[in-house]
Amino acid sequence: MSSTSTPLALIAELTHRCPLHCVYCSNPLELAKRKVELPTETWVRIFHEAATIGVLQADFTGGEPLARNDIVELVRAARKAGLYVSLITSGLPLDEGKLAALVEAGVDHVQLSFQGASEETGREISGTSTHPHKLRVLTWLKQHRIGVTLNFVIHRQNINELEGMLELVEEHQPGCVEFASVQYYGWGFTNRAGLLPTREQLDYCIATLKSAEAAFEGKTRVVFVVPDYYAKFPKACVGGWGRQLMLISPDGTALPCHAAMVIPGLSFDNVKEKSLREIWETSSAFRKFRGEDWMEEPCKSCDHRHQDFAGCRCQAFLLAGNPAATDPVCSLAPTRSNVDAILADIHRPVSPIPEEKRQWVYRPNPA
Amino acid sequence: MKPDLDATPRLAAGVRLNEKTQQHRMLLMPERVLRLNGPSLEIVLRCDGKNTVRQIAEELHKLYSTAEPQRITEDLVGYLAVLHKKRAIDF
Numbered sequence: 001m002s003s004t005s006t007p008l009a010l011i012a013e014l015t016h017r018c019p020l021h022c023v024y025c026s027n028p029l030e031l032a033k034r035k036v037e038l039p040t041e042t043w044v045r046i047f048h049e050a051a052t053i054g055v056l057q058a059d060f061t062g063g064e065p066l067a068r069n070d071i072v073e074l075v076r077a078a079r080k081a082g083l084y085v086s087l088i089t090s091g092l093p094l095d096e097g098k099l100a101a102l103v104e105a106g107v108d109h110v111q112l113s114f115q116g117a118s119e120e121t122g123r124e125i126s127g128t129s130t131h132p133h134k135l136r137v138l139t140w141l142k143q144h145r146i147g148v149t150l151n152f153v154i155h156r157q158n159i160n161e162l163e164g165m166l167e168l169v170e171e172h173q174p175g176c177v178e179f180a181s182v183q184y185y186g187w188g189f190t191n192r193a194g195l196l197p198t199r200e201q202l203d204y205c206i207a208t209l210k211s212a213e214a215a216f217e218g219k220t221r222v223v224f225v226v227p228d229y230y231a232k233f234p235k236a237c238v239g240g241w242g243r244q245l246m247l248i249s250p251d252g253t254a255l256p257c258h259a260a261m262v263i264p265g266l267s268f269d270n271v272k273e274k275s276l277r278e279i280w281e282t283s284s285a286f287r288k289f290r291g292e293d294w295m296e297e298p299c300k301s302c303d304h305r306h307q308d309f310a311g312c313r314c315q316a317f318l319l320a321g322n323p324a325a326t327d328p329v330c331s332l333a334p335t336r337s338n339v340d341a342i343l344a345d346i347h348r349p350v351s352p353i354p355e356e357k358r359q360w361v362y363r364p365n366p367a
Numbered sequence: 368m369k370p371d372l373d374a375t376p377r378l379a380a381g382v383r384l385n386e387k388t389q390q391h392r393m394l395l396m397p398e399r400v401l402r403l404n405g406p407s408l409e410i411v412l413r414c415d416g417k418n419t420v421r422q423i424a425e426e427l428h429k430l431y432s433t434a435e436p437q438r439i440t441e442d443l444v445g446y447l448a449v450l451h452k453k454r455a456i457d458f
Contacts, residue, residue: 221453
């Protein structure tokens with residue numbers, strides 16, 4: 001398997017439990033229940049196996065990773081294994097003592113999510129009150145010398161709060177701020193009609209963030225993840241299928257990306273039965289779209305394939321019905337018209353939907 | 368932004384070197400890694416918040432004695448500016 005590179009990052013989806021109900025949650029529609037979650041000792045084994053095969057970073061995510069009672073122990077174990085530990089959190093279950101314990105256990109970096117710059121937007125998007133507590137968490141984070149990233153998920157309903165978000169960045173000066181456009185899989189795909197920004201909103205966003213990038217240089221790194229329905233070429237999704245990262249879901253299923261379970265016909269391995277190395281090298285799901293042999297035209301003979309790896313397999317399935325097709329967001333894709341039709345639909349002049357009539361499908365908190 | 372020669376660069380919050388025992392020395396950062404080798408590693412190892420840029424330059428002059436000192440200092444200052452922009456170091 002000399003052609004198989006080693007993964008750089010392990011995405012540890014520790015649980016699907018979460019006190020928030022965000023309408024664009026990246027978790028699958030079918031959420032894992034608590035009783036199927038991996039025990040502490042299995043995660044500890046995974047961290048050691050990951051470091052052994054060359055993984056450098058572990059991203060603790062969920063759901064809400066702090067919903068695990070053993071979170072401090074897991075952070076300590078991952079650090080001890082030699083991994084760089086990021087905690088991707090809503091901040092909701094955090095208090096000052098818990099944060100201090102996590103820092104003491106070795107957490108390197110906390111990524112705190114925000115649903116907007118106001119309590120109202122936060123409440124509408126996450127189905128619960130979160131904003132005031134997140135502001136408290138921000139001030140606690142400053143008491144420790146760890147990496148801090150603010151993550152704003154951007155969409156049609158909160159782009160108008162961009163200025164307020166930038167004020168928060170200016171005030172708290174995190175090392176990094178991400179403005180991550182909603183990705184349309186799972187819950188985001190279900191709620192897409194209310195989330196896709198307009199072209200005008202996107203142009204405003206790009207211009208505003210460009211000047212913010214210059215203003216914050218040397219203090220806060222500004223990252224903007226574009227909504228790829230508007231892109232000319234697709235994103236290099238997960239840095240290429242089975243090339244850079246491995247996601248372990250709460251029950252131990254090893255996935256090439258968050259959404260891979262939507263693709264029919266893939267069979268996944270579980271860390272309860274196999275080692276990480278064996279899964280990385282031999283899992284049929286990881287091999288399915290690794291390299292370039294599986295590609296179809298126009299990707300097969302396109303120079304961009306070395307940069308974007310034909311884009312996203314899940315998106316190809318969701319929008320073109322074929323997971324091996326060119327990502328339909330690509331301007332060269334035969335199915336680009338499917339994406340253009342979706343965009344045309346949201347730009348049709350219709351009377352705005354009053355807020356009380358907006359129909360969100362909120363993600364539940366699994367038992 | 369270029370550092371002053373009297374500045375004392377140090378790794379930014381959330382940035383650290385990986386373990387010495389691993390195959391390659393890497394600078395681990397939020398969401399990113401930077402592979403270090405040769406001069407870049409020598410420089411980062413000295414970004415401890417105590418060494419001044421001037422002192423780091425002097426040590427590099429000794430390590431790379433065949434290169435022109437002025438050029439080494441310029442390259443050092445340029446590299447530190449890049450690391451600063453990437454939010455890998457503070458000074």
